[in-house]
Amino acid sequence: EVQLVESGGGLVQPGRSLKLSCAASGxxxxxxxxxxxxxxxxxxxxxxxxxxxxxxxxxYPDSVKxxxxxxxxxxxxxxxxxxxxxxxxxxxxxxxxxxxxGYDWGQGVMVTxxx
Amino acid sequence: xxxxxxxxxxTAASPGExxxxxxxxxxxxxxxxxxxxxxxxxxxxxxxxxxSLASGVPDRFSGSGSGTSYSLTINTMExxxxxxxxxxxxxxxxxxxxxxxxxxxx
Numbered sequence: 725e726v727q728l729v730e731s732g733g734g735l736v737q738p739g740r741s742l743k744l745s746c747a748a749s750g751x752x753x754x755x756x757x758x759x760x761x762x763x764x765x766x767x768x769x770x771x772x773x774x775x776x777x778x779x780x781x782x783x784y785p786d787s788v789k790x791x792x793x794x795x796x797x798x799x800x801x802x803x804x805x806x807x808x809x810x811x812x813x814x815x816x817x818x819x820x821x822x823x824x825x826g827y828d829w830g831q832g833v834m835v836t837x838x839x
Numbered sequence: 840x841x842x843x844x845x846x847x848x849x850t851a852a853s854p855g856e857x858x859x860x861x862x863x864x865x866x867x868x869x870x871x872x873x874x875x876x877x878x879x880x881x882x883x884x885x886x887x888x889x890x891s892l893a894s895g896v897p898d899r900f901s902g903s904g905s906g907t908s909y910s911l912t913i914n915t916m917e918x919x920x921x922x923x924x925x926x927x928x929x930x931x932x933x934x935x936x937x938x939x940x941x942x943x944x945x
Contacts, residue, residue: 768936768939826874
C-alpha cells in the first residue's frame with residue numbers, strides 16, 4: 725500500500741523559513757516523480773513543485789520560484805520542501821504527491837504563516 | 840498557463856440521479872485527470888488519462904472529452920459521492936487544477 729506521510733508543518737512568522745518532509749513507503753520511491761501541492765483554507769488546489777526521479781530536474785510555478793526548493797533522498801525514500809521568505813499567502817495544507825498515471829496524495833500537513 | 844474552468848461550481852443531486860461536471864481548458868490539453876475530495880480528507884484520483892478509471896473507483900464514474908472540453912459523469916448518484924471534484928491537467932507547465940465543483944446530496 726502506498727503511504728505518504730508529511731511532517732514539519734506549524735506556525736511560522738512571515739519572512740521565516742520552514743522545511744517539510746514526506747516519508748514514502750509501499751513503492752519504489754526512486755522510480756517516481758514526486759510533487760508538492762497545497763490547498764489554502766477553504767480554497768482549491770495549487771501545484772507547488774515537482775522533482776524528477778533522480779532529483780536533477782525541478783519545476784516550480786512563478787508564485788514560489790526562488791523561495792521554495794524541492795529535494796529528495798532516494799536512499800531514505802523521502803521528499804522535502806524547503807520554504808524560505810514565507811508569506812501569509814503561503815498558509816495552506818501541503819500535500820506530498822506521487823506522480824504515476826495520476827497523483828496519489830498524503831494526508832497533508834498544515835502550514836500557517838502569521839505574526 | 841492553462842486555466843481550467845469547472846461548471847457548475849455547486850450542485851446537488853438525488854440518489855440515483857445522473858450528474859455531469861464539465862471542465863473547460865483555456866487551451867487544448869491532451870488529457871484530463873479528475874480527483875474527489877471529501878471534507879477533511881486529501882484528494883483521491885478518480886479518472887486518469889481522460890477516461891480511465893483509477894483502481895478501486897466504482898464504475899458509476901466515467902470521464903470523457905478532448906481538446907478543451909472534458910467531463911466527469913456519475914451515472915447514479917450515491918450519498919457517498921458527496922464531495923468536491925477537481926479536474927487537473929499536466930499537458931503544459933505549470934500543472935493546473937480547476938477551481939472545484941461541490942456536489943451535495945439532496
